[in-house]
Amino acid sequence: MSAIRTEAYCQAAREGMADPVLQKALSGFQHRVAPATAQRYRRHPEGPQVRQMAHAIRMHAVEHLDTLLPRLADGILARGGQVYFAADAQAAVAYGLAVARRRGVRQVVKGKSMVTEEIGLNEAFQDAGIAVVETDLGEYILQLAGETPSHIIAPAIHKTRKEVGRLFAEKLGIPYSEDPPTLTQAARAALRTQFLSADMGVSGCNLACAETGHITTVSNEGNIRMSTTLPKVHIAFMGMERVVARLADHALLFRLLSNAAAAQKMAGYISYIGGPRADFQADGPEEFHLVIVDNGRSRILADPEFREILCCIRCAACLNVCPVYGKIGGHAYGYAYSGPVGAVVTALLVGLDRAKHLFFGETLCGACKEACPVEIDLPRLLLALRHRWAEGRADDLFRGGGDRLEALVMRLWGELARRPNLYQGARHLAVAGQQMLPAEEGRITRLPPPLHGWTQARDLPRLARRRFVQRWAAEQARGEGGR
Amino acid sequence: MTANREAFMARVRTALSAPTSHGRGAIAYAELAPLAVAKRSDAPLELLAENAAALNIQLQLAADPAAAAALIRRIAVETEAEWAQQKALVRWDDALLNELDLETALADTGLPLYRAPLAAPVDTVARDRFHRQLRSAVIGITSADYCVADTATLVLRNRPGQPGAVSLVPSVHVAVVRESQVLVDFVSLYAELAQERRRDREALTGRMTFISGPSKTGDIELVIVHGAHGPRALHLIVLRDPSA
Amino acid sequence: MTTFSNVSLFVQCLVDNFYPQVGDAMVEIFRRLDLKVDVPLAQTCCGQPAFNAGYRKTARKAARHFIDTFASAEVIVCPSGSCVDMVRHHYPDLFADDPVWQARATQVAQKTFELTEFLVDVLGVINLEARFDGRVTYHDSCHLTRHLGVARQPRALIQAVRGTELIEMADSDRCCGFGGTFAVKYADISTGMLAEKVANILATEAEVVIGCDLSCLLHIQGMLSRKKLPVRAMHIAELLVQK
Numbered sequence: 014m015s016a017i018r019t020e021a022y023c024q025a026a027r028e029g030m031a032d033p034v035l036q037k038a039l040s041g042f043q044h045r046v047a048p049a050t051a052q053r054y055r056r057h058p059e060g061p062q063v064r065q066m067a068h069a070i071r072m073h074a075v076e077h078l079d080t081l082l083p084r085l086a087d088g089i090l091a092r093g094g095q096v097y098f099a100a101d102a103q104a105a106v107a108y109g110l111a112v113a114r115r116r117g118v119r120q121v122v123k124g125k126s127m128v129t130e131e132i133g134l135n136e137a138f139q140d141a142g143i144a145v146v147e148t149d150l151g152e153y154i155l156q157l158a159g160e161t162p163s164h165i166i167a168p169a170i171h172k173t174r175k176e177v178g179r180l181f182a183e184k185l186g187i188p189y190s191e192d193p194p195t196l197t198q199a200a201r202a203a204l205r206t207q208f209l210s211a212d213m214g215v216s217g218c219n220l221a222c223a224e225t226g227h228i229t230t231v232s233n234e235g236n237i238r239m240s241t242t243l244p245k246v247h248i249a250f251m252g253m254e255r256v257v258a259r260l261a262d263h264a265l266l267f268r269l270l271s272n273a274a275a276a277q278k279m280a281g282y283i284s285y286i287g288g289p290r291a292d293f294q295a296d297g298p299e300e301f302h303l304v305i306v307d308n309g310r311s312r313i314l315a316d317p318e319f320r321e322i323l324c325c326i327r328c329a330a331c332l333n334v335c336p337v338y339g340k341i342g343g344h345a346y347g348y349a350y351s352g353p354v355g356a357v358v359t360a361l362l363v364g365l366d367r368a369k370h371l372f373f374g375e376t377l378c379g380a381c382k383e384a385c386p387v388e389i390d391l392p393r394l395l396l397a398l399r400h401r402w403a404e405g406r407a408d409d410l411f412r413g414g415g416d417r418l419e420a421l422v423m424r425l426w427g428e429l430a431r432r433p434n435l436y437q438g439a440r441h442l443a444v445a446g447q448q449m450l451p452a453e454e455g456r457i458t459r460l461p462p463p464l465h466g467w468t469q470a471r472d473l474p475r476l477a478r479r480r481f482v483q484r485w486a487a488e489q490a491r492g493e494g495g496r
Numbered sequence: 497m498t499a500n501r502e503a504f505m506a507r508v509r510t511a512l513s514a515p516t517s518h519g520r521g522a523i524a525y526a527e528l529a530p531l532a533v534a535k536r537s538d539a540p541l542e543l544l545a546e547n548a549a550a551l552n553i554q555l556q557l558a559a560d561p562a563a564a565a566a567l568i569r570r571i572a573v574e575t576e577a578e579w580a581q582q583k584a585l586v587r588w589d590d591a592l593l594n595e596l597d598l599e600t601a602l603a604d605t606g607l608p609l610y611r612a613p614l615a616a617p618v619d620t621v622a623r624d625r626f627h628r629q630l631r632s633a634v635i636g637i638t639s640a641d642y643c644v645a646d647t648a649t650l651v652l653r654n655r656p657g658q659p660g661a662v663s664l665v666p667s668v669h670v671a672v673v674r675e676s677q678v679l680v681d682f683v684s685l686y687a688e689l690a691q692e693r694r695r696d697r698e699a700l701t702g703r704m705t706f707i708s709g710p711s712k713t714g715d716i717e718l719v720i721v722h723g724a725h726g727p728r729a730l731h732l733i734v735l736r737d738p739s740a
Numbered sequence: 741m742t743t744f745s746n747v748s749l750f751v752q753c754l755v756d757n758f759y760p761q762v763g764d765a766m767v768e769i770f771r772r773l774d775l776k777v778d779v780p781l782a783q784t785c786c787g788q789p790a791f792n793a794g795y796r797k798t799a800r801k802a803a804r805h806f807i808d809t810f811a812s813a814e815v816i817v818c819p820s821g822s823c824v825d826m827v828r829h830h831y832p833d834l835f836a837d838d839p840v841w842q843a844r845a846t847q848v849a850q851k852t853f854e855l856t857e858f859l860v861d862v863l864g865v866i867n868l869e870a871r872f873d874g875r876v877t878y879h880d881s882c883h884l885t886r887h888l889g890v891a892r893q894p895r896a897l898i899q900a901v902r903g904t905e906l907i908e909m910a911d912s913d914r915c916c917g918f919g920g921t922f923a924v925k926y927a928d929i930s931t932g933m934l935a936e937k938v939a940n941i942l943a944t945e946a947e948v949v950i951g952c953d954l955s956c957l958l959h960i961q962g963m964l965s966r967k968k969l970p971v972r973a974m975h976i977a978e979l980l981v982q983k
């Protein structure tokens with residue numbers, strides 16, 4: 014599995030916020046893509062229910078994986094493809110390696126795929142002496158720079174053209190340029206050689222179709238088509254939830270996916286791949302393998318509260334509107350998935366304790382739910398994670414360690430909340446206590462730990478001497494209030 | 497490997513034995529079909545023109561096959577070579593393109609025009625030859641099964657003489673469709689595909705590709721650049737129906 | 741206009757404890773509308789802080805108390821979108837395994853309204869004959885705008901105030917970074933988000949930022965004061981009683 018750095022959320026978030034280039038890039042990106050996506054959503058002939066329709070399609074698929082996956086697999090087998098069901102990351106990687114070894118693969122070209130990042134495919138191949146080239150331009154830039162993606166769809170948004178220019182000058186030996194067309198052309202030329210000489214292509218799968226027995230891939234650059242057409246062997250990895258029941262389901266989902274991912278009406282290339290080349294074909298791979306990956310998904314599926322997250326189509330629209338992501342960037346999330354979807358998926362995949370900052374470090378503002386093309390209730394899922402972390406039952410698979418002190422404070426607070434007299438009494442203490450805090454013009458300027466975070470850049474008003482409710486009671490007693 | 501599959505599917509079945517308690521939306525899957533509304537358009541060609549322009553597709557109309565061939569000849573002459581010294585063209589071997597008689601139209605230019613192998617099965621020799629031609633070609637010429645006006649999408653399927661790579665590997669892609677193949681939107685496209693599948697379950701073939709515009713990327717500071725990996729330009733020629 | 745013989749106020753913790761003047765303003769508003777006001781004295785907190793932090797057992801305790809306190813109310817009005825969201829959307833879920841309490845929760849949920857939606861949608865009131873000379877801008881709080889769908893109502897009320905010019909800020913519905921304990925536990929991120937909000941407020945050159953949720957206003961005012969900026973945060977109820 015790829016390295017998990019979710020625990021470093023706070024530190025990495027601070028680093029992200031301290032990087033002025035990243036701040037500018039994130040803000041510019043969000044402001045450009047998010048409103049354009051929202052506008053696209055409004056233009057479908059199906060009207061405002063279009064995202065609910067998409068939700069129904071995805072939920073139906075998730076709830077019928079028991080019949081859809083075999084159907085998909087059989088369709089591919091019938092065309093001479095091979096299908097491997099991988100229980101976990103190790104099994105998926107091992108299968109990929111076995112195919113590569115059997116075919117004597119030395120060089121792999123790869124299209125962007127989240128699940129291969131999740132299972133750590135590149136590292137395993139490289140350890141086995143097989144060169145893996147990421148061919149999506151953004152991913153290619155990051156691979157040359159030795160970095161990881163910071164966005165699901167636009168992996169290199171944190172890189173400026175100047176940085177790319179210097180990188181290409183150094184690694185590709187071209188004269189320095191900061192002109193995006195020139196830089197793109199340089200990558201095009203370098204990668205074309207790779208496409209033509211690679212022995213194996215690796216791709217993900219966007220939304221497979223069970224009815225027809227095809228996987229699909231989506232890209233704008235054409236790199237995935239190259240990777241899946243030119244090499245002798247094509248191996249595709251898909252999370253087991255990435256399938257729909259019927260062909261017609263794609264009519265809606267591909268439109269929404271294109272809107273959501275890049276504010277496009279339609280993505281540049283969508284390919285249906287159902288097997289290796291037929292004998293009448295002059296192109297296409299001799300071998301086609303589909304690896305269907307569980308790696309923790311069946312546990313999510315088994316949980317009625319979390320099942321909904323499997324509807325996700327990995328479009329990144331939730332990242333594009335998230336105010337927290339917009340501040341800290343994708344690296345802070347410490348795993349393949351970032352933003353709101355990452356806060357949920359990562360926690361469910363790597364464990365609640367390791368990823369607790371991801372689902373607590375969000376404000377529940379709800380922007381993600383509105384942006385999601387399949388209307389996943391991400392705030393509900395974040396709340397459920399918090400609940401399971403704080404109060405999970407002992408037999409819960411998705412249980413967190415909780416925090417004893419916090420739980421105690423909450424319990425006490427709960428007692429106050431239902432005993433108005435105690436509540437009032439506690440407040441008296443607080444009103445007295447606040448006099449000892451440093452203040453300026455009647456406003457508290459420094460709070461003690463653990464509340465000191467608040468006053469790091471903000472004041473706090475003092476508690477009013479008397480509660481509104483007390484004042485009201487007094488007025489009523491004097492016979493002035495109400496009528 | 498079957499044991500693997502069995503164990504995997506058993507886990508899925510067990511997982512699904514608990515009903516969904518959250519996340520069922522307002523609409524049920526069974527209610528969807530009537531909600532899928534196709535756009536209507538009296539002038540699909542105008543709709544296509546608008547969307548093609550937005551995607552940087554060079555759209556041209558041709559009154560007859562000869563006019564289409566003449567357009568392609570012009571494109572061939574004006575396009576600059578990218579990967580090889582000599583400009584070459586490669587085309588699908590299918591009925592529509594054969595009608596254009598490009599061999600004659602291009603004869604005076606002296607540019608080589610290769611044809612994708614038609615005879616099945618394609619042997620290693622034919623395949624290697626085709627791959628060499630493909631690499632050296634600057635223009636790939638294909639037809640298409642459909643063209644969707646609302647998204648300016650071409651639908652290509654792999655059949656004998658129609659390898660998808662012709663629309664991908666050369667620097668420039670030229671596609672020719674008949675006006676009657678233009679559909680309004682994605683909903684109508686999928687309805688057509690469903691129709692076809694009712695007649696032939698393998699109608700989609702093992703490889704179907706939708707192409708909406710030339711290859712593009714925005715990965716460097718969101719600046720859109722054409723020709724990331726696939727064709728840097730896409731010319732679409734619509735052959736008018738004889739009645740028009 | 742729907743009429744009620746009695747409006748029960750749930751003033752919400754922050755108003756109750758920090759900003760009693762907002763409660764006074766609400767009383768004044770209803771007095772002007774000739775509606776009898778009731779403030780159940782046993783009210784405390786709706787339980788949202790515990791719920792958002794994952795402590796549903798505690799939240800349930802607070803919810804039961806709330807339901808008991810307001811069970812007999814004809815209608816409940818609250819000057820906070822997020823508390824109404826809690827009562828309206830989360831209370832029924834909190835008691836999913838307890839039909840008796842769930843029924844009671846649903847009943848309370850159905851008669852709980854946020855102040856501006858109550859005024860505009862239920863009472864059909866837009867003009868409260870208020871007067872305030874100045875430029876104001878409006879911050880859409882998250883739960884109010886996205887979970888309750890209330891964005892048009894407060895604007896209509898503001899625009900009906902004589903002498904007030906409403907200048908929209910950029911990204912008015914982007915989160916200010918409060919998020920309850922988030923503001924303390926993830927203070928850096930929270931402050932970063934707040935700084936963006938404050939910059940958008942300043943860019944309007946408004947003198948006052950109006951909101952419908954004290955939590956956001958407390959948060960925003962916290963930075964305005966700390967930086968000694970010439971803008972103040974004001975709850976919409978206070979604006980609506982200016983003369």
Ligand code: SF4
Nearest residue numbers: 325326328329331385
């Ligand atoms: S949660 Fe929704 S918006 Fe986010 S990536 Fe998944 S599908 Fe897209």
